[in-house]
Amino acid sequence: QKEVEQDPGPLSVPEGAIVSLNCTYSNSAFQYFMWYRQYSRKGPELLMYTYSSGNKEDGRFTAQVDKSSKYISLFIRDSQPSDSATYLCAMSALVLQAGTALIFGKGTTLSVSS
Amino acid sequence: ExxxxxxxxxxVIEKGQTVTLRCDPISGHDNLYWYRRVMGKEIKFLLHFVKESKxxxxxxxxxxxxAERTGGTYSTLKVQPAELEDSGVYFCASSSRGGYRTDTQYFGPGTRLTVL
Known part of the structure; x- marks a missing residue:
């Protein structure tokens, strides 16, 4: 079983739609949950970062973490064509030393049509 | 910045050749990471430097x-000899703060390596 599972899509939605992206994980040691956005031929760019269970909102983006179910989500409201990208979930465990490796999902490719 | x-x-290199990839982190970032994405797979961690130490x-x-990081600034990742399965995109990331909380890792655009 992979540590992080993410449906690669592709996911196609019309402009203005609400998008839901999800990841499940198996390692209960994961404490930090991130969503990265990656445009074609670019590196991943951090969108959202959460530590605890619950919701975190930033503009049109909401990150949700349910540690009891080992399930995280990213919601995009009023989606725009500029949101078309690959969205990667990433996680890490708490370690008592400098830095920590990120464990990524495969990424979901999103296309928003105008 | x-x-x-x-x-x-x-x-693009032939199987058996040597390739060296270079990464320049954000100035002042002590933490430097290498990751790799093989086609169809997820991005996977390779290694982590704190300054010049692995x-x-x-x-x-x-x-x-x-992998080397002489002087704690830029890093190189050498593959010698390269094999077909080494093809993929190699990402470098850097972060500023150590300690026991994860800090934001900023990624570079990646180097696409093709081994023929």
Whole structure:
């Protein structure tokens, strides 16, 4: 079983739609949950970062973490064509030393049509 | 402020040849990471430097891969000799703060390596 599972899509939605992206994980040691956005031929760019269970909102983006179910989500409201990208979930465990490796999902490719 | 830069952006080599990838982290970032994405797979961690020291190299696939970070600034990742399965996109990331909380890792654009 992979540590992080993410449906690669592709996911196609019309402009203005609400998008839901999800990841499940198996390692209960994961404490930090991130969503990265990656445009074609670019590196991943951090969108959202959460530590605890619950919701975190930033503009049109909401990150949700349910540690009891080992399930995280990213919601995009009023989606725009500029949101078309690959969205990667990433996680890490708490370690008592400098830095920590990120464990990524495969990424979901999103296309928003105008 | 300049972001993480990587060179070259794309490299095509023959099986058995040597390739060296370079990463320049954000100025002042002590933590430097290498990751790799093989086609169809997820991005996977290779290793982590704190300044010039290797903190964690548990993700390095085998001894054909050698990473260095002389002087704690830029880093190189050498693959010698390259094999077909080494093809993929190699990402470098850097972060500023250590300690026991994860800090934001800023990624470079990646080097696309193709081994023929």
């Amino acid at each position: 300049a972001g993480v830069t990587q060179f070259p952006s794309h490299s 903190q964690d190299e548990s993700g390095m696939p085998n001894n054909r891969f050698l």
